[in-house]
Amino acid sequence: MITREREDYLKTIYKLQQEESPVRTNSIARLLNVEPASVTGIVKRLAQLGYLEHQPYRGVVLTQSGERVALEVIRNHRLIELFLIDSLGYSWDEVHDEAERLEHAVSHQFIERIEIALGNPVIDPHGSPIPTEDGKIAPRTGTRLSELSAGSSGIVSRVSDDDPGLLRYLSSLGIHPGASLDVIEVAPFGGPIQIELGGNLHALGPQAAAEVYVELAS
Numbered sequence: 001m002i003t004r005e006r007e008d009y010l011k012t013i014y015k016l017q018q019e020e021s022p023v024r025t026n027s028i029a030r031l032l033n034v035e036p037a038s039v040t041g042i043v044k045r046l047a048q049l050g051y052l053e054h055q056p057y058r059g060v061v062l063t064q065s066g067e068r069v070a071l072e073v074i075r076n077h078r079l080i081e082l083f084l085i086d087s088l089g090y091s092w093d094e095v096h097d098e099a100e101r102l103e104h105a106v107s108h109q110f111i112e113r114i115e116i117a118l119g120n121p122v123i124d125p126h127g128s129p130i131p132t133e134d135g136k137i138a139p140r141t142g143t144r145l146s147e148l149s150a151g152s153s154g155i156v157s158r159v160s161d162d163d164p165g166l167l168r169y170l171s172s173l174g175i176h177p178g179a180s181l182d183v184i185e186v187a188p189f190g191g192p193i194q195i196e197l198g199g200n201l202h203a204l205g206p207q208a209a210a211e212v213y214v215e216l217a218s
């Protein structure tokens with residue numbers, strides 16, 4: 001039986017691995033909002049249990065069994081979020097914190113029932129792919145809006161799910177998976193990025209734009 005804390009570590013390392021590998025202890029500490037010293041102890045234990053490999057001075061990489069646990073927790077999380085919205089009437093910005101708790105508590109059977117009840121969905125409400133029961137996940141696609149240049153256009157493929165305030169803000173601008181947008185102007189030196197969406201112009205700060213992923217029109 002794996003504890004909630006260990007599941008959260010494996011999930012966090014999996015997410016960080018999409019950006020850096022090996023994953024540095026400091027990155028884990030920052031994302032989990034804990035001291036680097038406490039990460040070291042838990043990482044050591046997870047390595048002993050065979051969930052990850054610890055490369056001294058470089059960081060950690062999940063083993064196959066560590067990745068399996070991470071994907072199962074992510075699968076639970078994303079199906080629960082969709083269930084809360086589709087079946088219980090939650091709004092977009094309300095589901096993440098509930099899913100953070102429930103993802104550790106639900107049984108395989110419960111999640112499978114949700115999956116069937118929802119018609120075997122493949123993406124969650126924020127546009128992220130839902131891992132399958134046997135631990136497969138579609139590759140993430142899209143480029144951060146903050147990295148696009150003026151003149152590019154595309155469709156929002158996903159947004160970060162963990163900041164309710166940001167989600168309410170994006171929602172107020174009409175930014176959600178499936179929305180199409182054009183980049184009109186990008187201010188230099190980290191200034192705002194101007195987009196057109198649904199006939200309206202919006203200036204988005206770089207911090208918000210970095211949390212929105214866009215599938216570029218070819």
Ligand SMILES: [Zn+2]
Nearest residue numbers: 081096099161
């Ligand atoms: Zn979430």
